[in-house]
Amino acid sequence: MLEPLRLNLWFADGGVVSFKGFDYPTRMVVVRLADGGLWLWSPVERTAEIEDEIRALGPVRNIVSPNKLHHLFLGEWQAAFPDANLWATAATIVKCKELRFSGVLADGAPAEWNGQIDQFYFTNSPFMDELIFFHRASRTAIIADLSQTFSATFLKRHWPWWMRSIAKLSKMIEGWGYPPIDYRISFRNRATARPKIRELIGRHPEHVVVAHGEVVRTDGEAFLRRAFSWLLQ
Numbered sequence: 001m002l003e004p005l006r007l008n009l010w011f012a013d014g015g016v017v018s019f020k021g022f023d024y025p026t027r028m029v030v031v032r033l034a035d036g037g038l039w040l041w042s043p044v045e046r047t048a049e050i051e052d053e054i055r056a057l058g059p060v061r062n063i064v065s066p067n068k069l070h071h072l073f074l075g076e077w078q079a080a081f082p083d084a085n086l087w088a089t090a091a092t093i094v095k096c097k098e099l100r101f102s103g104v105l106a107d108g109a110p111a112e113w114n115g116q117i118d119q120f121y122f123t124n125s126p127f128m129d130e131l132i133f134f135h136r137a138s139r140t141a142i143i144a145d146l147s148q149t150f151s152a153t154f155l156k157r158h159w160p161w162w163m164r165s166i167a168k169l170s171k172m173i174e175g176w177g178y179p180p181i182d183y184r185i186s187f188r189n190r191a192t193a194r195p196k197i198r199e200l201i202g203r204h205p206e207h208v209v210v211a212h213g214e215v216v217r218t219d220g221e222a223f224l225r226r227a228f229s230w231l232l233q
């Protein structure tokens, strides 16, 4: 189930979850840090298979939620790896009172992955705070909801025609990678977000792994310029 993208970075696709009545595919990322410990991003539903594959890669030390919508499976991973740190944004911690968090994430990585994975924190929408990550060694940007790349095949299989039209018009599709229209419209104080996106692009990402849609395997930098053209222009 785990697919290697580059050395020390894997992703795995989970099941489809329902959000506001629509099917969303799920995806997690696993990074092996310099000390051999694993960093899990947005874990998908835990199965024995995927847990075994991850255990074979090394000790799980950090479990990371990128935003408050990506919380569904945090508890079951924390139960499986009780010694791992659990990290999330402020809004997620407020929402998930039943979970034990090790710390709140914002701009500036904690010591556990500082210098290896960069993070960019966005609080521009009143409905969402979200982190984008960048794994330096593999030059991979890791994005939950701020860029979505649904394939025509997935949309045809899972979404009604009228919603497919909205997805296409709002460019939350493969090749464009915009966020959903409500997220984009509610994104305020854009001047504060632009330097962060420019810094991310300035790191020359080669790959972009999104939670929802197709993985961008080459020229991630050009992809991100397009995916955030709504913000940067």
Ligand SMILES: [Fe+2]
Pocket (backbone or CB within 6 Å): 069, 070, 144, 145, 211, 212
């Ligand atoms: Fe999401």
